[in-house]
Ligand code: SF4
């Protein structure tokens with residue numbers, strides 16, 4: 001996914017830094033802030049409960065696909081590890097990320 005032009009210079013912001021465009025958090029590539037680890041799901045263990053999708057604070061899992069799995073979204077994941085900690089089947093492992 002290409003990074004949108006979400007960052008604005010402070011001189012361009014509205015007085016009081018009020019938000020003029022609802023839903024603009026979708027534009028921010030919070031995955032850029034991730035350092036070290038990313039979650040990887042073992043689909044053999046996943047029971048499609050959706051907890052990772054519900055509990056992720058950054059909406060970094062997509063809604064269930066036609067098979068019931070939730071795809072991980074690199075663009076938003078900050079690598080906090082909540083999904084791995086809360087998965088009832090331990091189907092998510094936090095793995096070291098190799099810098100590209
Ligand atoms: S929390 Fe675990 S078992 Fe539930 S959908 Fe996510 S990966 Fe699958």
Ligand code: SF4
Nearest residue numbers: 056077078080081083
């Ligand atoms: S590591 Fe954190 S931000 Fe990334 S998908 Fe899991 S819960 Fe969401």
